[in-house]
Amino acid sequence: MAAVCLLLLVALLELAKGSDAGTSVFVQTGGDLNLDVTENDVPKDFIIFLWKFGTKGVVVTFYPNKQPQVQSPYTGRIESFENKFSVKLKNLQKKDSGVYIARLTTAEEQILTEYNVTVQDPVSPADLTVDSVSITPDSSSCNLTVTCRTEERNISRTFSCINRICNQEPRDRSKVPNLRAPLHMYLLNETIFCNHSNQVSWTESNKTIQKSCTAKTRNRDGLSVAIVIFLVIVAVIAVTAVACYLRKRDKRENEDNTIYATAMASDNHTQNESPADDAEHPSPITTYSEVNPTRIRPAETESKGMPESLYALVQRPAT
Structure with a gap:
């Protein structure tokens, strides 16, 4: 009985030792996991060799002189290497995270190696x-x-x-x-x-x-320059507007003065002109000068065979 207890204690120590010596492996989601074991570690007279997934079950089992047997959850996901005891587990997902154990059974059971596997998603961008x-x-x-x-x-x-x-x-x-x-x-x-x-x-x-x-300095300097340019443009526009206003005001005043002067000249001209009826009724002085400013000579009258004018007879002096 003491010998049995001693063997159990040794087995537990070996299991603990194997667990402590397990290799930590990180696999990206969708990636593959190589489960490797040295072929020399598996004696030719072994009874059974298998890869276990913790306490969840067996992944693949090897028997002497037989093809490995893949368990149903892993069908299509196991690929063998030249070293017939090493395999590749493909397309890992987060649920595949855990401990993978290479367990050998001969006269006694022993753990050859362990892989502490963590499946992670790729990180998001920073x-x-x-x-x-x-x-x-x-x-x-x-x-x-x-x-x-x-x-x-x-x-x-x-x-x-x-x-x-x-x-x-x-x-x-x-x-x-x-x-x-x-x-x-x-x-x-x-x-x-x-x-x-x-x-x-x-x-x-x-x-x-x-x-x-x-970039911040340039933006600050650029803003300062923009403000200065803006103020200059506003000043130019203001000066131009004032100049245009003064020019229009002077032009309007000149036009008003011209109209006033023209009106005054027209009034003076109207006052100096004779009435329209004067043209139809000439003054006596003008008529007199045109009718007979001098006495008509008799010789001219006789030559033309015409009687002397009444005016000539009236103005003839007494003899």
Whole structure:
């Protein structure tokens, strides 16, 4: 009885030892897992050799001089190697995470090797964005606050650059990134990196501090120039508008003065002109001068055979 208890104790110690010595393996979802064992570790007189999936069942069983037998849940997913005791388990899913054990039965049972398998999905992309940039007036100092986001979480950090020497802000020193964490941010050579990773995949995003600070400086200077240009344009428009107004006002005043002068001249001309009836009724003086300004000579009258005019007879002097 004591001997049996001793054998059981040894078996338990061997099992514990094998479990502690198990190899940790991480496989991306949909990937393959190689379950390897050295052929020399399997003696020719073995009774049975099998790969087990923890306590959930047998994956594949080997018998001497027979083809391996794949259990139904793994049909079509097992591929054999030249080493006939090593296999490849294909298209792993998260439910396939667990301990895979190579168990050998001869006169006694023993565990040859173990694989502690974890199946993981690839990580989501990391998006690093600049939340704010503040620059001193002389551009000697630049503070940059950035946030790294993933589908699961996000982290923010503030970095400061003085005379092109960049460091993490003192208030963030307590947030020293854990490089083993799934999501961490760090500064390297003036470049901020955000890394999202697990044991099967990783993704990274980065921002250059000086590039972000320079862009902010250009935007600030560009805005200042734009404001100056805008003010100049407004001033030019205002001056032009005032000049046009004064020009139109002077032109209108000149036109009013011209109209007034023309009206006055017309009134004076109307007053100096004779009435229209004067043309139809000539003055006596004019008629007299035209009828007979001098005495008509008799010789001319006689030559024409006409009697003297009444006017001539009336004006003839007495003899």
